[in-house]
Amino acid sequence: MNKLRVAVLFGGRSGEHDVSLMSARSVLAALDPKKYEVTQVGITLDGEWLTGHNTLDAFVSGNIKELNRVILPGDPSHSALYELQMPTRPKEQQDKVSKVAGRDHGEVIKKLADIDVFFPVLHGPFGEDGTLQGLLELADVAYVGAGVVGSAVGMDKGIFKDVMRANNIPIVDSLLILRSEIENDLNTVIENVEKLGAYPFFAKPANLGSSVGISKCNSRSDLGEGLLEAARYDRRIIIERGVGKVREVEVSVLGNEDPQASVCGEVLPSREFYSYESKYVDGTSGLVIPSQLPDQITDKIREYAISAYKAIDCAGMARADFFVEDDTLKIYLNELNTLPGFTSISMYPKLWQASGMTYSELVDRLIELALERKRQRDHTQHRRTA
Ligand SMILES: Nc1ncnc2c1ncn2[C@@H]1O[C@H](COP(=O)(O)OP(=O)(O)O)[C@@H](O)[C@H]1O
Ligand SMILES: [Mg+2]
Numbered sequence: 001m002n003k004l005r006v007a008v009l010f011g012g013r014s015g016e017h018d019v020s021l022m023s024a025r026s027v028l029a030a031l032d033p034k035k036y037e038v039t040q041v042g043i044t045l046d047g048e049w050l051t052g053h054n055t056l057d058a059f060v061s062g063n064i065k066e067l068n069r070v071i072l073p074g075d076p077s078h079s080a081l082y083e084l085q086m087p088t089r090p091k092e093q094q095d096k097v098s099k100v101a102g103r104d105h106g107e108v109i110k111k112l113a114d115i116d117v118f119f120p121v122l123h124g125p126f127g128e129d130g131t132l133q134g135l136l137e138l139a140d141v142a143y144v145g146a147g148v149v150g151s152a153v154g155m156d157k158g159i160f161k162d163v164m165r166a167n168n169i170p171i172v173d174s175l176l177i178l179r180s181e182i183e184n185d186l187n188t189v190i191e192n193v194e195k196l197g198a199y200p201f202f203a204k205p206a207n208l209g210s211s212v213g214i215s216k217c218n219s220r221s222d223l224g225e226g227l228l229e230a231a232r233y234d235r236r237i238i239i240e241r242g243v244g245k246v247r248e249v250e251v252s253v254l255g256n257e258d259p260q261a262s263v264c265g266e267v268l269p270s271r272e273f274y275s276y277e278s279k280y281v282d283g284t285s286g287l288v289i290p291s292q293l294p295d296q297i298t299d300k301i302r303e304y305a306i307s308a309y310k311a312i313d314c315a316g317m318a319r320a321d322f323f324v325e326d327d328t329l330k331i332y333l334n335e336l337n338t339l340p341g342f343t344s345i346s347m348y349p350k351l352w353q354a355s356g357m358t359y360s361e362l363v364d365r366l367i368e369l370a371l372e373r374k375r376q377r378d379h380t381q382h383r384r385t386a
Contacts, residue, residue, distance in 0.1 A: 003037040006367065007081060007115045009132075011043040011059055014124030015212050019280070021060055023342035024121040028056060030344075030360040036367075039081065039113050041070060047126065051081070051112070070112060074138035083112040117370050118143040121342060124209045128339040129155035142374035144366045145316040146338040153312040154338040157238045158206045160312070164333060167311045169304050172323070172332050173197065174240040176206070179231040190223055193239050200242035202273075203227050205234035209337070211276045216242060245326035248274060249291050249298075251305045252340075252351040254362070256315045256369055256376075261302035262351040264291040287347055289354045297329055304333055314338060316369050319348045 008031070010024030011017050024040075031038050040055035044064070052058065052067035069084040085108040118141055120132055130152030136143040146154060153159050158176045165171065173196050181189055193201060203226030205213040213233035215226035223239075230237040248269065252262040268286035271278040278285050291298060305320035319340035323332045340348040349359045357365070 003035060004367065005039070005114060005116045006031060006036045007039045007041055007113070007118050009041045009043060009049075009118060009120045009122060009127075010056065011045075012122040012124070012127040013043070013045055013047050014122070014126055014128075014209070016123035016127075016210050017045055019210070019341060020122050020127070021056065023123070023346070024056055026344040026346075026349075026359065027119065027121050027342060027363060030363045032360065032364075035364075039115065041081070042067070043122065043127075051083075069107075071109075072118075072135065072139050072141075074135050076138075076140035079139040079141050080114045081112045083110045084108075085110060116142060117367050119367070119370075120145060120339065123337075123339050123341070125155070125207060128209070128337070129207065142370045144370045146312075146314045146318065147373075150312045150314040150318075151338050154314065154318065154336045155209075156207050157204060157335065158236055160335065161238070163311055164308060167307060169308050169311070170330075170332050171334075172240045172243060174238055177227070177237045177239060179235045179237065182227050182231050182237070186224060186227065189227060190220060193223060194220075196239065197241045199223075201226070202240045202242055203230045204238045204240070205230045205232075206236035206238050208233050211274060211279060214273075214275070216273050243323045243325055243332060246273075247293070247324040247326055248334075249293065249301055249322045249324050250347050250351070251298075251302055251320050251322070252348045252355075253305050253309045253314070253318050253320055253336075254316075254352070254365065254369075256373055259306055259309050259314070261305050261320075262355040263289070264293065264298040264301055265289040265347055265351050265354070266291040266293075267347070287350065289347075289350055293324065293329070297324065297331065300331055304331065305336075308333055308336055312336065315373050316366055317348065319351075 008027055010020045012020055042050050042055045042059040049070045050067040051070045058064045058067055070081050072081055118136055120127055130148040133148045133151050161171050161174055177189055199218050201217045203215050203217055213230045215229055217223040217226040248267040249264050251264045253259045266288040269278045270282040270285045301322050309318055318336045318338045320336050321334045323334050344359050349362055352362050
């Protein structure tokens, strides 16, 4: 039996670089060497693609000087990984993961490996937002997860909300604001936000993750600060009405055109909200699996998760995150994460475990779904034939 050649991509340019390395560790451990021939590709904080012996370990330790540069041309006639061989790399550029080492001259390009499936294990901008997926489409390769549109809409909190509204999926009231509006007339922006309802509000950059740049605003002065903070990270800012006594319920979705939803789980943030510190610093945010909410509510949540998944043309997987108001049990969809945290103790795979699918079965299934999606794409005609 020929082994399937899989390239696992990790690291990346986003603030979730380190989280990605942790997710990749689990994915690599789950890929059965009897079935798969694996190439590890690490992407530095500067966007350089590197591979070599134990790439992941080299990224974790920061000792990447033995690794080689690799590229995927956006050209279907060369849809393989190519190694860029550089005779010399300036010494000062050989040490840090974050240094750009690609300014050399006289590179030689050599084919490294044909790849059957690319497996991006990258979170946030330049990995989960459709940009990488665009390159993979240009190269005409099979890849795990959502395509360009699903990834981009899943990442953009502004467009995502409009698509949910159009599909009658409940979401919290929100307002999209441009950075330029905040810079020109902050008072008018604040007046418009206050028309949404009572404090608290949440201010968020439209395209980011891991709660970076997000503030809970309990007063007018908080709101001014929250808007400015969010505007540091994006040109477009979302303001949302805060859900009071919120329970955070998550569900895993898997599949292409006929997606399935797992049991629901609940997150118990260690702080006032599920902030960056609560996610990654404290290490004490709890997961409750399965969620203790009544079946009537969790069934509805699963149904909304599948509708939302289809609405953005998601594929492969997504974790759908909901808010449930504790006293009224009102449900709001917060977001779909198209490349959710994927360590063996992350919510996404744990919800599947609780639904009867092991981590390695899940990884196998995602690879099958990537191949299935590629076959569907191969059926699509791109030009009119006479
Ligand atoms: N409208 C809201 N009402 C109540 N809590 C919220 C609201 N929006 C965000 N939060 C809190 O902030 C956290 C991060 O917001 P989220 O939109 O999920 O951003 P990210 O994409 O960075 O995960 C949520 O998990 C929740 O704890
Ligand atoms: Mg979130």
